[in-house]
Amino acid sequence: MASHRRPAQPGLTQSVRVTVLSAAVATAAAGLAAPAGAAPGGPSGTAKGTGTVKSQVDRLYEQAEQATEKFNAAGERTDTLRQKVAQATDRVVRGQEQVNRMRRALGMIATAQYRNGAVDPAIQLLLSSDPDAYLERAATLDRVTGRQAEQLKALLEAQRTLRQERSEAVGVLAQLEDSRQAVEHHKREVEGKLATARRLLNSLPERDREAYARASRSGGDRSQGSLAGLPSLVGLSSRGAAAAMAARSAVGTPYAWGATGPGAFDCSGLMQWAYGRAGVGLPRTSQAQRNAGRHVSLSEAQPGDLVIYRNDASHVGMYVGNGQVVHAPYPGARVRYDPANMMPISSVTRP
Template identity: 60%
Template sequence: MASHRRSPASSSSGFSRSAKVTVLSAAAAATAAALGTAPANADPGSPAETTRAKIDLLYEQAEKATEGYNKADERADALREQVSRMQDSVARGQERINRMRGALGVVAGAQYRSGGMDPALALLLSEDPDTYLDKAAALDRISERQSSALTELRRAQRILAQQRAEAGRTLTELERSRAAVALHKRTVERKLAEARALLNSLPTDERDAYDRASRSGRDDLPPAGGEAATGRAAAAVAAVRSAVGKPYVWGANGPSGFDCSGLMQWSYAQAGVGIPRTSQAQRNAGRHVPLSEARPGDLVTYRDDASHVGMYVGNGQVVHAPYPGAPVRYDPVGMMPVSAVTRV
């Protein structure tokens, strides 16, 4: 996205004036495309300008699909754990029912072996009728226990049937979530392939200018001074700074590669804080504050749908994972329309 590129003022000193003008025009054209208007100084008929704007749009669409992938994948992981717990519970329930059936089968077998004779009659015909009353009382207790066992067996069978039905519904939901993951993955891969093809179609000098505008490194560190991070925010800021230069990898949350929300989750994990996986969920992972009151460690989400996120590190800068081909880097906090500033 052109809005993810560093402004010409922050580029290296070796960046020529003509290249700076080219990149600035590309950024203006992409911004205008997002707003549905064309900048006054843009040449709407320029093939290279149009191509760059299409590349930026494809990267933006790929990023939105990536966040959809992250959300679906997170849901699938949760469902897999839930299904596993349900299956364990069903297995334990079945074992319990088997034991109950076995115990009842012992009684039934004894009755069968006695020729099916009514136990009360068997006691009456016993050789020692003086003990009849004691045996009859014992028989009553056995019958009560057997009746109770049958009732418990039926209840256990109903519970097991309910658990199996619930597990079946959860498995169906898991399959839907897996299908959503696959769909988002195909969408991301298609958009990125289209963007790469368009980028390769640019003349060499235009492609090099685009690449230079997307390149970042340790020489991009903002000046010292400004707000100081404290506590867990300081640890998260230190972590996100350490990731500068690492590659953008969609669907990844470190430590060797990141997408935008994966970088935020990983950075706060290094501070011992768990935050949600997607940028949309991260927007609501804490207290919202005005942009004018942003402190290092605050999460800054962008666009109305919060499909991109970076971490404010002070001096009007964020660190974020922009898009494929542009590694984790510093950019101005106002690089895109801000959706929210969230203090974790």
């Protein structure tokens, strides 16, 4: 069900196990599980009550998937910002080294003049902590000629650039901290939704839990017989076929939100990994994957096309032929085949 992740960060790339909720989440779960005074498993634990719990679990999984998309997007942004911080820091260091070299060179001129008995007032500003203000006086510039003037102007420009680089680095660091907090927020939201869903599932009789695990996202039982009609992809050279073969090879792999394989996947992480095996880079989130190629109709779908679900594009599967997709459904489930029309389709994208 969920979406994507970042390999550079262990906290974002590793599978996050569903844990028991805190008392607050448990209270929320109890509120969802027992509406209008009818406790699950109690006297009114009828088929209707079971259906209500199942619909609540489905809704929680959908909300967790949406939060996972935000988590993946924030993680991707955090990775990008970390790279920007590193680049900005490097520019600041190199800029400071350049300024230091210039000041040392110009300081040698002042030292030589001092030894000769007098230091030109203009040269004194070379060692000033605020040469910009000094230089605003035209009379000062009049005293600086030739090579010294060029050296001084170069120094001032380098100092201005350094100040700008430092300011930009501070700004990027602030963005990075905001993004890091967003990652943590979405992580807590996902874990809360999933733990609540698990609590509700545990309130069902075992046979109902097993039936839920067997059911597809569309609510029907999966028909393994329909898989016999899947086309053979062996020998096909298209990147879509290569990605579809990779996705089919992942069937049976556990779902883990925020994971990009190969040991576990969330929905968009599986798509990114499968196309990576085909030598094609895909964006991390299912929202971005929706626009990562040409849109076609479901009737035109070919193996390797991405089937994007819901208006918010919070879930994605890969079309593999015969009206089937391979996808990572939700926590507790494994990568599997399901009907391509199992949920409302937002678009079919051919990378």
